[in-house]
Amino acid sequence: MLRFVNHFSTKNIDPFTIEKGYEALRFEAQSGEVGYYDLPRASQPLVGEVEALRPAIDKKYNTIAVIGIGGSSLGIKAIERLLRPGTPNAKKIVYLENSDPISVSQVISQIDKPRTLFIVISKSGSTVETLSIFKRVIVAFDLKVEHSDQVMVISDEGSVLAQYADENGLRRFVIPSNVGGRFSVLSAVGIVPLTLAGFDTLEVLKGAEAFLERFWERKEDHLLQKAAYYVTNAQRFPMNVLFAYSDTFEEFGKWMVQLWGESLGKRNRRGERVGLTPIALIGSVDQHSFLQLIVQGPLNKTVTFMHIAESEESLMIPQLSLRYLEKSDFVNGHSFNELINAQCMATMKSVIESDVSVDDIEWKKIDEHSVGGMIIYYELLTSASGALLEINTYDQPGVELGKQILEGYFRE
Incomplete structure (x- = not known):
């Protein structure tokens, strides 16, 4: 099960923009071209x-x-x-x-x-x-x-x-x-x-199918609101950070970066350079590297926090007090899952209080159904953002140019 919460305000988003995104995706799906x-x-x-x-x-x-x-x-x-x-x-x-x-x-x-x-x-x-x-x-x-x-x-x-x-x-x-x-x-x-x-790939597919059905039924409009917010504010917030609190999200972050970057970094219909820059971080590790930039650096980023409510591992922090090291005893007797989720919530609160636009994605637990849902969620979010940016989300002419140059090097 997945839970999505947008903490940013959408009151200044034109409702037409949200409808435009939905209709663009519906047209793509019905046309058979995508x-x-x-x-x-x-x-x-x-x-x-x-x-x-x-x-x-x-x-x-x-x-x-x-x-x-x-x-x-x-x-x-x-x-x-x-x-x-x-x-x-x-x-x-x-x-x-x-x-x-x-x-x-x-x-x-x-x-x-x-x-x-x-x-x-x-x-x-x-x-x-x-x-x-x-x-x-x-x-x-x-x-x-x-x-x-x-x-x-x-x-x-x-x-x-x-x-x-x-x-x-x-x-x-x-x-x-x-x-x-x-x-x-x-x-x-x-x-x-x-x-x-x-x-169990069948369950992954069923999870994606279930999310997609809810999207077409307009039960997942938070996705459209997020895409509309990103594109409407693309000049102010050109960077989108995924701050995911589990090492198991590391490869997912890399997949998201390719999906987002290669799809959305384009020239639009008017020949203008547009795009949203994806950044994938892992919590709590990157609290000790990138967080300072988010909180006190330029206000040019949005942040998506992602965490797992119920971990499969029930690993506990021992009730052990070490001389000189008592400052960390406040977490003794709690699970590591409690700790990492509390770190996520505390960091998210600090980022919100720093006037950064934030949304939160909670996995009740990692299972096949949720994985499928999350895959299709990011694909739909990418497509909606691309449609609102007025680009071809599905080509990559910048990549093709490099391939042509590479071949020339070896043929000279």
């Missing part, structure tokens, strides 16, 4: 298809190696990190993402080839990091790719990677053409590896 709206329901049959493969996979492999980057890895990592504590027997997942030779070498050195299933993920099918690492894996393990049940591919229909998979008789899953990479975690991109690893 496909992620369909995934919570459309991907449910895929779960059954993948579950049917698990008995054979379970007999041979105890590790899944995901070869992918950006939208082909960040969402998977986010969901795995959130659900791993409650699913301790799920298969190990390792990630081969960045073209950093140190990281690539370290991960490859830790892989037990006979017990590892390799899943190559690229929406375009031509991601240079992914294909380069795949080549390195083939050579490092003398991997026999042709008709191998040890390699799977997830890509767009007709991509060069899809063609390679078909020619070599590899099992292949399709990313819908109308689903962008950073919005694709509830497609085969996330469902296949997470299901094969042993996570």
